[in-house]
Amino acid sequence: MRAEFIAFRSIIDDVHTADGTQEIRGIFGADVFTFPKPHSLIKSIVEQATDVNDIILDFFSGSATTAHAVMALNAEDGGQRKFIMVQLPEACDEKSEAYKAGYQTIAEIGKERIRRAGQKIKQDSANKEGIEQLDIGFRVLKIDSSNMKDVYYTPDAVLQSDLVDHVDNIRADRSAEDLLFQVLLDLGVDLTLPINQETIAGFTVLFVDGNALAACFDADINESFVKELAARHPLRAVFRDAGFASDSVKINIEQIFKLISPTTEIKTL
Numbered sequence: 001m002r003a004e005f006i007a008f009r010s011i012i013d014d015v016h017t018a019d020g021t022q023e024i025r026g027i028f029g030a031d032v033f034t035f036p037k038p039h040s041l042i043k044s045i046v047e048q049a050t051d052v053n054d055i056i057l058d059f060f061s062g063s064a065t066t067a068h069a070v071m072a073l074n075a076e077d078g079g080q081r082k083f084i085m086v087q088l089p090e091a092c093d094e095k096s097e098a099y100k101a102g103y104q105t106i107a108e109i110g111k112e113r114i115r116r117a118g119q120k121i122k123q124d125s126a127n128k129e130g131i132e133q134l135d136i137g138f139r140v141l142k143i144d145s146s147n148m149k150d151v152y153y154t155p156d157a158v159l160q161s162d163l164v165d166h167v168d169n170i171r172a173d174r175s176a177e178d179l180l181f182q183v184l185l186d187l188g189v190d191l192t193l194p195i196n197q198e199t200i201a202g203f204t205v206l207f208v209d210g211n212a213l214a215a216c217f218d219a220d221i222n223e224s225f226v227k228e229l230a231a232r233h234p235l236r237a238v239f240r241d242a243g244f245a246s247d248s249v250k251i252n253i254e255q256i257f258k259l260i261s262p263t264t265e266i267k268t269l
Helices: 002-013 017-028 039-049 065-077 106-124 160-166 176-187 223-230 247-260
Strands: 055-058 082-085 195-200 203-208 213-216 236-239 265-268
Touching: 017 039, 017 106, 039 065, 055 065, 065 082, 065 106, 176 203, 176 213, 176 236, 195 223, 213 223, 223 247, 247 265
Parallel strands: 055 082, 213 236, 236 265
Antiparallel strands: 195 203, 203 213
């Protein structure tokens, strides 16, 4: 343990907070974050402590120095490391340089740094073989309330006049992407998998990781569309419970998939 401690101390002795400040200034053109760590420090630690395919988690992301470091290290050694940055939307002081530059929260600073740092890493390494394959993309996920409507009534307290309001069990302000990520979480599917959008028979379908999952949350889904989708043989197919054109379509969908794509798992929200 002592040898490892001395090794990390030798790294820390070679870097200074001023280096991180200059780095932020170079990326943003202003001092939008105080006392940042230089990405070279984190990159050295990540290089020593992780393998090329590891996931690096930073629970106090700040200006996303760790994400910057991971991308830079991947550019150097061809690694496929991934990062998870966790940061509360802590408000920036209205008198700060960050707020004046248009960043209302620390989380916004981190997101913009990842964008700019990723582009700069690719530009600086433009002549390096394979650099075009460097993954500098990321997704932003936020904790929110459930996509499903709250139900506060026991069956005997529900009035007949309220039944129409309960036909659609999903909140009106939720997008297809909101619903898709709920499904991914429910099924334990990797949230970093690629997502592509296609139009089939006039309906919007979100495909995850090629054909691993197909989700359509449009209204008035008909049997003709379901047959075309089943012909794609997705591993999983997801729909809104209230999205079918009629009860008969809802009933027949399972039989359609059994005939055309019997291995597809069907789920409704």
